[in-house]
Amino acid sequence: MSQVDYLLHESSVGYGIFQVVHQAETIGNRLKEVQDAGQDLAKFGKMVKLVNFAPYQGAAQALENINLVSEGVLSDYLRSNLELNLPKAGKKNKVVLGVQDKNLAGSIKAAFPGVECETGETSEVVADLLRGLRLHADKLLKGLQDGDVGRAQLGLGHAYSRAKVKFSVQKNDNHIIQAIATLDHLDKAVNTFSMRVREWYGWHFPELVRIVSDNHTYAKLALAIGDKKSLTDESLHDIAAIVNDDGDVAQAVIDAARVSMGQDISASDLENVSAFANRVVKLTEYRRSLFQYLVNKMSIVAPNLASLIGEVVAARLISHAGSLTNLSKYPASTVQILGAEKALFRALKTKGNTPKYGLIYHSSFIGRAGAKNKGRISRFLANKCSIASRIDNFSEEPTTKFGEALRRQVEERLEFYATGAAPSKNEEVMKSAMDAVLGDINIAEPEDDVEMADAAPKEKKSKDKKEKKDKDSKKDKKRRHSEVNGDAEVEKSEKKKKKSKRQSLD
The missing domain is CATH 1.10.287.4070 (Helix Hairpins)
Structure with missing residues (x-):
């Protein structure tokens, strides 16, 4: 276990960087010493030393930084503080930094190659040191009055919760x-x-x-x-x-x-x-x-998924996943057996056959398929559900064009299983759906009109002129190259002829 040089304390009032000035000789004594000192401010104050405290400039900056920390993203404010206060590290002299969140630790390691990050999950000493910092933060951080940390925690906690709940009123899948x-x-x-x-x-x-x-x-x-x-x-x-x-x-x-x-x-x-x-x-x-x-509600939040598989089954998938965002992150194999977790783990434990479908079994497509094709159509349908959920989650304007296109693909696949008719390619289907969406957007936009109509031919003419100019320049370059290198190529060909004649005489 490597010794920790510095600690990063992310609090509701700002970022604190502490240096670990006292470390025990052995691991066992060190851990017990840290645990005992964590409860006593006098002992703990001798183990760590404040290097820098960077307070937030307001509630908005605090909320922005805490949101980034929760997502494991290194903010510019934290990056600049680490650059200023951590010593320059290289391959030989690496700096070990104790961080609470493992995702944030990964971002710091990517931004600072010479910094090694230890988290509370990988090191019990780091966990106890960070626990002591949280306990005595209001005394160790300079420039704070009694109760500042508690009031900041309460206000930031309310703001963080409100921001999460009111993330999107229209596309709120909690309802x-x-x-x-x-x-x-x-x-x-x-x-x-x-x-x-x-x-x-x-x-x-x-x-x-x-x-x-x-x-x-x-x-x-x-x-x-x-x-x-x-x-x-x-x-x-x-x-x-x-x-x-x-x-x-x-x-x-x-x-x-x-x-x-x-x-x-x-x-x-x-x-x-x-x-x-x-x-x-x-x-x-x-x-x-x-x-x-x-x-x-489904026509606003997840219109494509509802068009593909129906409102009730789509809502059950969202409910089982926890949110539309979680569902969009799942691979198609997980969507296929979503709702059949008990049967899956029982099959894995007994080494039996794994389930072919979960909640998507209630879709009409599974019932219309033959007995031998139910597993195949459930796999295909789960793939399309995964695509539809991602489109719904990341698109800004609700539309059912993609869901209708995906539904036609499933219909074609059912017909392929029944009659052997070749289904259309996914690339062509999605391209036609995208063209339909873009066509609706262009129709909805006001015509402004004559200028845009006149600009299109001009732009086309300028493009044609540019292409012609590029072709002419390529031809000129080729001609000049042939003129310059023509004599050398002729001489080279004559040498080859003489060499072949000499070999034939020999």
Whole structure:
């Protein structure tokens, strides 16, 4: 374990560079000594010495530097401070710098070849020294008053959190994650409650289950009918409006109510059944409105992925990955088995067959493929989903052109598996989609008009003149070269002829 020469302390008030002035002889004693001194300011103050403290000039600079530190990027402010305060290092005399974050350590090593970085993960001594710096920072850093570090930490923490949450209001995928989770819970709840309504109201009107199969329609009918004895021919239009039928189903309901074998129901029981059926109807209507909200949100956040694989499956992929950014970073092989992690690890443990698909199994493409082609189409579909998620994540304007093009590719691949028809190339498809997007942008832009129209032919003429000039210059150069070197080439050819004649005589 190499000894640490300097320590970098990134705090909420600025960057502090400390020199390690006291180091123990052996590793064991050194670690115990550092751990004991970390709790005592008097002992710890003898081990480290402040070389330089560079405070932030304001809250905006502090937020900018902390964002870069969290991403492992070396800021210009930190680079200049390290250049000024670290000694010049070479191949023989290297400087060892203790840094908390390993990504930032990699950036510092890349920027300063003569500096070796030790992190808290690789060295316990560095971890204890940095822990001591955080504990006694308000005393070791010069020019600070009591409570400055705590107030700066609180303010910077709030600013950092707000910046992360308000990164993009329009393309915020947190609402999609919450909406799809709520939608899944609502599906389970609506199915469970609908079955309860069927069982409860079925004691009074059991024949209604065989006539109406839809849960939402059944709950609305149970709420509208109430006591089956109240049904008459005058109720035909009301029931037909509920079931969206021309009258056959409504007439069947009235006929079944007249000959029903169900038991009678009291007013209090009917009141509770109607209240519960009303809750189920409202819950079903809210589920529909929530689904429409999810569709609208997906058209803004991930339009290409939604066009390719559908809103619900796309939202489940984003939710399982944690965010659209995380999903765009995944390779296609990970997207393919996303949601089947348990089956994957079980197969790896038992050395069995690994799963072919995860959440993308719910796509219609997998169901349309044959049994032997399900794995192939799932691999192809995962590849296209990975492309679509990256386009959605990094594009500035939402568009569905790429998603529609990718969907056509999947359709062609399904047709290729079925009939053997050759699918189109990916390069051509993406180029046509890009041309379509650029065409929409050009159409949307205002025509300004005559100047641009006149500028295009002029630019073309100047380009043609330039190309002609380049060709003429190449020809002149070639002619001059031949004129200069012509005599030498003739002499060289004559020498070759004489040499060949001499060899033939010999």
